Amino acid sequence: MAEKYEIDSTDKKIIKLLEKDARMPFLEMARKIGVSGGTIHQRVEKLKEAGIIIGSSIKVDYAKLGHGVVVLLGLHLVNARDIHKVIDKLEKMDEIVEAYYTTGDYALIVKIMVKDINHFHEFLIGKIQMIKEIQSTESFISLKQVIDKSLNV
């Protein structure tokens, strides 16, 4: 994995368009890029096979659904060896949406989404602090995401 892949400017344009709108019709993309719809279809299939396009998803305003608080949580483990056990447990928690192995201060940094500060408190005490392999945590509470965009490849 992580082998570099050769993509040309047409592939790049396709990726850029689909990052903005995953449901854009292939024929519309074709008109914008200046190739045929069949070509778009072939290119997208190739990008999927190559594992460059992994999937697609809608963007949801979770705040409108009552989950407005994002918290970044740095985790210290008792023993670095337990990291996979910890990840297994974290994976099952609904509040956790992302997790990163990191170098430096923390073994892991996780991103969680919760309804409010009370919910966060309950989550921290009732779920995170129940994992005995976790020694301590540091919380960075965010009330607003100010930038959210796709990488310009």
Add this chain to the structure above:
Amino acid sequence: MAEKYEIDSTDKKIIKLLEKDARMPFLEMARKIGVSGGTIHQRVEKLKEAGIIIGSSIKVDYAKLGHGVVVLLGLHLVNARDIHKVIDKLEKMDEIVEAYYTTGDYALIVKIMVKDINHFHEFLIGKIQMIKEIQSTESFISLKQVIDKSLNV
């Protein structure tokens, strides 16, 4: 904004399916959920109007395109009042894909994607440290994202 919205179980099922695959045909969703295609269409339109569905995007394996390193960066500002000026500058940088206002230690936490550690170094010295409103930074380098999922609403 951030008003709560009443969504029923059909809306939830639609959101869940589209989070897994934004290009899923409405008729396929209709068959899975047990309603007509027209109903899916109406519901999706309503969810968009309500601002719950904001957009859609493909998921790209950026590591395969040579941008394999994610860094979370905590920023300390010289003066908290300058935060909007800083955000404006950050917004223009290709490497920065997300940014959060946070309480506590940092004024901002940003997520960046870079090719490798050298690229990160150049970015830090050549771009971040050029912003005079930023006092100091702390870096959390991630070589692997181990969890990435959608919130279970």
Add this chain to the structure above:
DNA sequence: ATTGAAATCATTAGCGA
């Protein structure tokens, strides 16, 4: 990479619970 044809889908209007 394009073309063209067949299957499938999106979209809308009108009907009915």
Add this chain to the structure above:
DNA sequence: TCGCTAATGATTTCAAT
């Protein structure tokens, strides 16, 4: 009000070039 059906135009998909 909400969901369904039916009809049309657009799109996806694939084989042949």
